Amino acid sequence: MEFKHIVQGGLRQLSLWIVDGWYSDVHVEGASNVPKTGPLILAATHHNEIVDVAVLSARIPHERPIGYWAKSSMFKHPFTKFWMENSGALSVTRNPNYVETSNASTSDTSSNGGLFKDTVKALSQGQVIGIFPEGTSYTLPAIAQVLPGAARAAIEYARSVRREKLEGMKSDRERQIYLNGVGRHGEVTGLRIVPVGIVYEDKERYMSRVCVGFGEPIDVDKYTQELFQEGISHVDAAKCVVKKLNAELERRLLALTVNAPDWGTFYAAQMAMKILWGDEENVPLETWVKIMQSLVDMFSSDPKLDSVRKALVRYHALLYYTGIDHAILEEVLPLSPTSANLTYPLLWDTFAKIAVGFPVALAQFFAFLPAFFFHVPGYITALSAVRMLSGPGEAETKAEYGAAGGGIGIGLTVLVSLVWLMRRLMTFGKLILGRALPCNLSMQELQKYNIRPPPSVNVFIKNDQSSAVRATKRPPPITPHKLVQEMLLARLQAHISLGNYMRHSDSKETTFLLSQGGRVPFVVA
Incomplete structure (x- = not known):
């Protein structure tokens, strides 16, 4: 067994301890929407920091390992970088909106070039990629934004599959026949994007509940045919497809979650x-x-x-x-x-x-009281983690450290x-x-x-x-x-x-x- 598989298995077990130790119940809806094999992108809501990762890893059907997009700061230290890479995580560079400039999108594309390359490689091996398209964890009464990262990754993969097909052909004549025939609208990739709504009853409260909804999969192949149409540039075609794909993803995420105007x-x-x-x-x-x-x-x-x-x-x-x-x-x-x-x-x-x-x-x-003293370590670790590591008003951060501290301190015996x-x-x-x-x-x-x-x-x-x-x-x-x-x-x-x-x-x-x-x-x- 590869070391990577051992790390992924260990992290999944840790996720189970945290989730089952902090929440009283986690209900999974739409498990049949997650395929057992094949390339897959899980596009999940992100309102509870690393706890979202734990919930998704612990409750994904078929126990498939997930390689997450993670913020680049988690790869800076050699120790955390070692574990992140061996867990299958991929580094994402992001910019807060208060420092955005006119060339922010160009900068973001170039800085994340390696991210999309690694994502395509993982998908080509039939792996699962976990993406939080909102771009960050936050606490608001509704989904505030759905960034096009998941849609862009799907487009890059579709292009890669077609490119590899062409590169494997021996002659220009064979390529021309392919482009004028079955390859005219691209190659069938089998890629699916499954929207995931993770909704917490009260993410800050111990022994509250969680709803995890796996939505109907988005068949990427139905959207990527426009990528290779004649008479339109590759850049314009990609923008159009990404926009449509991302709009559909946003619509499905909204349907899986609770959204209020204020x-x-x-x-x-x-x-x-x-x-x-x-x-x-x-x-x-x-x-x-x-x-x-x-x-x-x-x-x-x-x-x-x-x-x-x-x-x-x-x-x-x-x-x-x-x-x-x-x-x-x-x-x-x-x-x-x-x-x-x-x-x-x-x-x-x-x-x-x-x-x-x-x-x-x-x-x-x-x-x-006898049982209370047995569980004191869990309460201490949870409260200590919240007080030392979270700031005022940071609801998702308090829930994250509380779940981790309480889950580790108490485990499954509550x-x-x-x-x-x-x-x-x-x-x-x-x-x-x-x-x-x-x-x-x-x-x-x-x-x-x-x-x-x-x-x-x-x-x-x-x-x-x-x-x-x-x-x-x-x-x-x-x-x-x-x-x-x-x-x-x-x-x-x-x-x-x-x-x-x-x-x-x-x-x-x-x-x-x-x-x-x-x-x-x-x-x-």
Whole structure:
């Protein structure tokens, strides 16, 4: 066995440990779209750094080894270069958009000449090439860009196959007969581009879930016939084919993922899903993407939903700033129709429920302490990796280091119930503090916490919401318990607004959501 195969096998096993150690479930859709043999390009979305590589490597059908395009900086150090090359990775030179010049495309083509040569060589050997056509990992509410790298690689391979066919012929006459006959529109390559949508339920949260969708393959041979048409230059023909191929790839990637016009719409859809199903965990993974996109479409298309959208966004933001999870809050302090009046004093009712439940949860926590000490290394490695290696607002980087650190520290032996108990205890504590130490903030002060701050800007994204993100100021830090009262009121408003709309709506989105198990919240204003 070649050393390269040993390295690839070892990295795949490491990927399995990381993915299975950090995520509770990874659902694969469209596995039959991945051929068992032959040249293949996997064009995947890229929203979670190196974790995307781990997920794709761990869940590719037929366990085919993947040679990834990787940023050139990972090849600079001799040690990392050795492992990258032996894993089948290919070096990509990229430029952030803030240093682009008029000759940027020419520069990029020349600097990546070796990349396309190596890619063609790998494809000619029937290998799988993994490409992230967005060009970088980022956190935005929609796919921001699909660069033409995968399409260009396919074109270069088609040209190479035809060129090799011609070079293997012994005479000019034989070549001429071929060009006027079966080779007129190029050689059959058998190359497929399979779009892959990797969608994370919550990439920063431990034991969340992942959807991996392998889309319908794109038959490259149906596009490359235009490359060799007479009366058009090779350069113009290539540009035209790359544009068409890339547009089709983008269309299919969008269909496999969740895409919202802005963060407000995305947050509203996310919060609505949690309310309608009680918890995202109750939404079947096989329909999670469709349900989330239906909610996005609903909030994007109906102007009547503006007030509902604002209520959901505000509740989502206050949950974020208080550090409380909706599902845990619903368990600790259920919202019933009889207590839905906004003027109803929740203080003693809430405190009574907390007082009854806290000792029980505390006893359960101590019962799990032996198992907790066994898993301490995993929590330490995950938290240490996040704190030391990620910056503020870098959601995908936090998820990357957390998954790697937690996966290595814990491995496959996880105790989900312990994590749940710890989070419930923390929720109890925050609610107690919020009730015992109420804090009255002015409307002006509260408005600063009405929407969650967007993630950091990625300089490699060409057409993102960079200006809006840069203009957004993060509110000053606040002790979570100071927002507990407002968070509980926001929960009431969100349930009332969403429930009233769902009961009176007959839109296709509402019909679909209810058919998939969504439950209209029953609350009375």
